[in-house]
Amino acid sequence: MSGPDETVTVYVPRDSAARSVGADEVAEGVAATAAGRPIRVVRTGSRGMLWLEPLVEVATAAGRIAYGPVAPEDVEELVAAGMLDGAEHRLRLGPVEDIDWLRDQTRVTFARVGVVDPLSAEDYTAHGGMAGLRRALSLTPEEVVAEVTESGLRGRGGAGFPAGIKWKTVQQAESALKFVCCNADEGDSGTFADRMLMEGDPFTLIEGMTIAAWAAGAQEGYIYIRSEYPDAVATLRTAIEIAYTRGWLGRNILGSELSFDLFVRVGGGAYICGEETSMLESLEGKRGMVRAKPPIPALEGLFGKPTVVNNVLTLGSVPMILADGAEAFARHGVGRSRGTQVFQLGGNVARGGIVETAFGITLGELVEGYGGGTRSGRPVRTVQVGGPLGAYLPTSRFDLPMDYEAFAAANAMVGHGGVVVFDDTVDMAGQARFAMEFCAAESCGKCTPCRIGAVRGVEVIDRIVAGEDRPANLKLLNDLCDLMTEGSLCAMGGLTPMPVKSALAHFPGDFGTTTEEQR
Amino acid sequence: MTSLPTRSLEDQVRSIVAEHRDKRGALLPILHAVMEDLGYVDPAVIPILADELNLSRADVHGVVTFYHDFRQTLPGRRTVRICRAEACQAVGAAKLADQAQARLGVTFGETTEDGAVTLEQVFCLGNCAIGPSVQVDDRLYGRVSPQQLDRLLDVNA
Numbered sequence: 001m002s003g004p005d006e007t008v009t010v011y012v013p014r015d016s017a018a019r020s021v022g023a024d025e026v027a028e029g030v031a032a033t034a035a036g037r038p039i040r041v042v043r044t045g046s047r048g049m050l051w052l053e054p055l056v057e058v059a060t061a062a063g064r065i066a067y068g069p070v071a072p073e074d075v076e077e078l079v080a081a082g083m084l085d086g087a088e089h090r091l092r093l094g095p096v097e098d099i100d101w102l103r104d105q106t107r108v109t110f111a112r113v114g115v116v117d118p119l120s121a122e123d124y125t126a127h128g129g130m131a132g133l134r135r136a137l138s139l140t141p142e143e144v145v146a147e148v149t150e151s152g153l154r155g156r157g158g159a160g161f162p163a164g165i166k167w168k169t170v171q172q173a174e175s176a177l178k179f180v181c182c183n184a185d186e187g188d189s190g191t192f193a194d195r196m197l198m199e200g201d202p203f204t205l206i207e208g209m210t211i212a213a214w215a216a217g218a219q220e221g222y223i224y225i226r227s228e229y230p231d232a233v234a235t236l237r238t239a240i241e242i243a244y245t246r247g248w249l250g251r252n253i254l255g256s257e258l259s260f261d262l263f264v265r266v267g268g269g270a271y272i273c274g275e276e277t278s279m280l281e282s283l284e285g286k287r288g289m290v291r292a293k294p295p296i297p298a299l300e301g302l303f304g305k306p307t308v309v310n311n312v313l314t315l316g317s318v319p320m321i322l323a324d325g326a327e328a329f330a331r332h333g334v335g336r337s338r339g340t341q342v343f344q345l346g347g348n349v350a351r352g353g354i355v356e357t358a359f360g361i362t363l364g365e366l367v368e369g370y371g372g373g374t375r376s377g378r379p380v381r382t383v384q385v386g387g388p389l390g391a392y393l394p395t396s397r398f399d400l401p402m403d404y405e406a407f408a409a410a411n412a413m414v415g416h417g418g419v420v421v422f423d424d425t426v427d428m429a430g431q432a433r434f435a436m437e438f439c440a441a442e443s444c445g446k447c448t449p450c451r452i453g454a455v456r457g458v459e460v461i462d463r464i465v466a467g468e469d470r471p472a473n474l475k476l477l478n479d480l481c482d483l484m485t486e487g488s489l490c491a492m493g494g495l496t497p498m499p500v501k502s503a504l505a506h507f508p509g510d511f512g513t514t515t516e517e518q519r
Numbered sequence: 520m521t522s523l524p525t526r527s528l529e530d531q532v533r534s535i536v537a538e539h540r541d542k543r544g545a546l547l548p549i550l551h552a553v554m555e556d557l558g559y560v561d562p563a564v565i566p567i568l569a570d571e572l573n574l575s576r577a578d579v580h581g582v583v584t585f586y587h588d589f590r591q592t593l594p595g596r597r598t599v600r601i602c603r604a605e606a607c608q609a610v611g612a613a614k615l616a617d618q619a620q621a622r623l624g625v626t627f628g629e630t631t632e633d634g635a636v637t638l639e640q641v642f643c644l645g646n647c648a649i650g651p652s653v654q655v656d657d658r659l660y661g662r663v664s665p666q667q668l669d670r671l672l673d674v675n676a
Contacts, residue, residue, distance in 0.1 A: 016646070017648065020662075282547065421609060
């Protein structure tokens with residue numbers, strides 16, 4: 001037990017989601033209210049229980065005791081009630097690790113997020129940081145690639161491509177200059193795990209990219225972060241400076257022969273730059289126009305050089321794989337979906353946030369179990385999985401396991417694991433129209449099916465809803481969707497039909513049509 | 520029309536370029552720095568950048584106009600961005616969008632006549648579990664109620 005003279009440590013998140021609901025004011029309030037008693041306020045990442053933010057934790061002999069959600073005006077009362085000693089209060093949630101929502105997860109990539117001070121190198125190493133890089137540097141690049149391949153790690157950005165195969169391609173490419181690029185242009189609605197990892201544990205991304213550099217033979221790395229994430233940009237820039245002073249970046253990293261320089265670049269508010277070739281164009285200082293593939297970026301990527309392009313969570317999972325071995329990672333998951341996935345519950349959900357768990361959990365377990373249904377208290381009508389280009393699924397599909405192949409078989413996609421919940425007030429024709437409207441607004445314009453198809457898609461949906469010659473227009477919409485799927489250069493135009501067709505298939509009544517007319 | 524302000528704009532831009540010139544693909548970092556220092560990318564900046572970076576004016580213009588961030592007019596004293604993406608739609612973003620436009624008397628992308636507020640739409644601020652979300656300059660707000668939005672739009676508050 002800490003006596004009145006001992007310093008009390010209080011943890012308040014600095015994550016921008018927590019700050020968006022008053023975490024800064026709460027942290028200031030705690031520091032000010034405790035005047036007279038020695039107190040240390042540590043700003044951590046968020047535990048990911050976002051409906052409980054701002055979540056305050058107090059270090060006690062019985063572990064870290066959580067209180068939440070704490071409004072700035074609650075602080076005085078909480079401190080008076082004995083929060084600094086872990087005392088009872090209506091906002092007391094008990095030891096944070098015992099909260100079942102968190103306890104039942106398998107935190108691998110997010111193991112340190114919410115626990116440590118994100119910019120403390122000491123915290124990082126004390127919680128297992130740099131063990132992966134140290135082990136990687138004791139292996140040959142070929143052995144590192146083999147380890148990543150054996151782990152079964154697949155790209156977490158949505159496409160699910162095996163990371164080890166990509167790395168091997170770059171490694172075997174002949175070039176004096178190679179790059180590692182991290183795609184942190186997390187533009188999909190319903191996703192925020194990349195942001196939370198960058199803000200809550202930036203060193204793990206830096207370590208993962210450095211391991212990738214060693215494996216692929218790269219000298220320079222770029223983290224392309226969207227401009228909508230100013231806190232993540234600031235956190236990573238500071239973390240990179242610290243990493244240089246520690247010898248974790250720069251010349252002869254950790255005394256090895258590896259030299260690697262890392263830079264943060266900020267996007268320009270263009271959704272399409274989350275597509276990897278568009279991102280590369282943007283990094284080169286150009287318009288974010290999608291490139292045709294082949295050539296693949298692994299062979300001709302940034303400035304035409306062999307380039308590893310991976311998502312934040314993919315690279316952030318690498319240190320653990322190297323530290324604990326491929327087997328420890330591959331042990332989780334089902335089928336060809338190995339390891340854990342960081343699912344994100346958003347939209348109209350009662351308990352939204354980060355659920356990191358093995359692949360194979362059902363959609364229903366996520367939405368009803370973890371999510372607790374809607375925030376509005378009304379029935380769930382649909383969920384959109386995998387971002388704006390993912391399918392809308394009805395509650396009758398809640399039995400689907402979260403697994404790349406099972407979702408593909410159901411004409412849907414896991415994508416990056418974002419799940420957006422809607423209640424029964426949603427108008428699915430409106431959502432389908434929005435998908436086309438969004439594509440029209442954000443298309444890079446290079447290929448016709450996407451640039452023109454999306455505009456025509458909005459018009460056709462408007463005609464269907466208005467009741468104009470429905471059978472013909474429904475057929476036209478289906479043809480248009482097929483054309484966009486087959487003929488678009490990248491996933492933007494290629495997948496926009498997925499939300500449209502799924503809305504039409506599962507909720508035809510919203511389009512003012514009968515199932516009969518659709519046939 | 521005096522030549523002085525133009526001269527100083529040119530100096531400013533050339534010194535920004537000098538700072539970032541050695542970066543690979545320097546144009547985006549330079550445009551962000553221009554935004555930071557000047558608040559917008561004045562069309563007069565484009566030929567200066569083209570000259571400095573040995574690009575055509577069309578190339579620079581193409582980049583400036585491709586990205587939503589690089590506005591070409593001076594923004595208001597406060598920029599308010601309302602998230603209109605799916606997760607925020609599910610918790611009432613459309614109502615907030617209507618409210619903001621009605622209250623300010625502008626549509627998205629416009630600035631109020633007194634120069635106080637620029638209203639913009641944004642597609643996802645990464646705050647999807649506790650929306651609807653609004654960004655005021657670089658500060659993010661979650662679970663925004665209609666009352667709170669009114670306060671955020673009141674530039675004198």
